[in-house]
Amino acid sequence: MSEYAIQIENLVKKFGDLTAVNNVSLNIKSGEIFGLLGPNGAGKSTTINMILGLLTPTSGRVLVDGVNMQQHPEKARQEIGIVTQETVVEPELTAAQNLMIFGKLYHIPASELKKSVDFALDLADLNSFKDAYAGTFSGGMKRRLETAKALMHTPKVLLLDEPTTGLDIQNRTKIWGLLRKINKEQNVTILMTTQYLEEADQLANRIGIIDHGRLIALGTPAELRQKIGMSTLIEASADKDDLPKVAQAFKKAGLEPQVPSNKVVAPNTGKAVDKLEKLMRLLSESKVVVHNISMHEPTIDDVFLKLTGSEVRDQTGEDTSRTRVLMGRR
Ligand SMILES: Nc1ncnc2c1ncn2[C@@H]1O[C@H](COP(=O)(O)OP(=O)(O)OP(=O)(O)O)[C@@H](O)[C@H]1O
Numbered sequence: 001m002s003e004y005a006i007q008i009e010n011l012v013k014k015f016g017d018l019t020a021v022n023n024v025s026l027n028i029k030s031g032e033i034f035g036l037l038g039p040n041g042a043g044k045s046t047t048i049n050m051i052l053g054l055l056t057p058t059s060g061r062v063l064v065d066g067v068n069m070q071q072h073p074e075k076a077r078q079e080i081g082i083v084t085q086e087t088v089v090e091p092e093l094t095a096a097q098n099l100m101i102f103g104k105l106y107h108i109p110a111s112e113l114k115k116s117v118d119f120a121l122d123l124a125d126l127n128s129f130k131d132a133y134a135g136t137f138s139g140g141m142k143r144r145l146e147t148a149k150a151l152m153h154t155p156k157v158l159l160l161d162e163p164t165t166g167l168d169i170q171n172r173t174k175i176w177g178l179l180r181k182i183n184k185e186q187n188v189t190i191l192m193t194t195q196y197l198e199e200a201d202q203l204a205n206r207i208g209i210i211d212h213g214r215l216i217a218l219g220t221p222a223e224l225r226q227k228i229g230m231s232t233l234i235e236a237s238a239d240k241d242d243l244p245k246v247a248q249a250f251k252k253a254g255l256e257p258q259v260p261s262n263k264v265v266a267p268n269t270g271k272a273v274d275k276l277e278k279l280m281r282l283l284s285e286s287k288v289v290v291h292n293i294s295m296h297e298p299t300i301d302d303v304f305l306k307l308t309g310s311e312v313r314d315q316t317g318e319d320t321s322r323t324r325v326l327m328g329r330r
């Protein structure tokens, strides 16, 4: 395997006037777990689909294990397993049958097919559900079955487009375990997209943050935190109508607040406790009701907020269009 599992060079995708992916360059090292983090519509799926050769780039190129995807799609695709954003298991078939069909599609010889199916079921911890119909599976089990499917032809690279969106925390953790295992034991390079900060933070060796089609940050989770140069943050939540007053108090306390959907956040420069004390006094004087006030280490969420002025995911649930998209997905 070459040094880089995937090389993306100046990748651009335009849909009419919309530039969905805007000059993205990115190298995924062999053996790493890479998380592409971004909000709805950021360009994650478009990027993944170009890596897969399902979408033709407007310009730029993609190499998979050194092979140019546009020039040699068949060869490049041999090395990729894909778990798409939509669930595609066949509900009327059993887990094993789902895998059989896929194995045949990938021209796995009949003599090896059974072994491949067992290997994949084992990996995804679905052995005991081998003969159960996929339609009866929970969301998390379906995702695991899809992941197993993607690994049937033993690819070197696994691409997953939002593998845990819509899953509860137990199922999400289970998928994380599976991905770690695949990465470690099978030495599979993983490129995954996500809207979940904690997912990128916990799972990925490196994170790329994508917003409006542009790659705006790249590095290990620790590097990203350092990059924004914050030691701690002061955060206060209040009713939406009260946020301007809270922000005003932050300013008077010598802080530089940002106001995403439901809170006021500011990097704490200088003496933390002094500023916090001053802020508390000002807030109490202004008689505004603050639900919660805290000081914490920066998270990837804070990095994103600092870079874009918005949150990756809407925390309030007020943006119903977004909530609906998420709920309707699977
Ligand atoms: N086939 C298409 N034709 C026109 N516009 C498209 C097409 N596919 C995607 N887009 C637009 O390109 C932008 C990027 O979409 P993309 O699906 O890549 O985002 P995403 O980061 O995967 O978002 P999500 O988290 O919702 O899946 C969006 O504005 C989307 O509406």
Ligand SMILES: [Mg+2]
Pocket (backbone or CB within 6 Å): 044, 045, 046, 085, 161
């Ligand atoms: Mg998408």
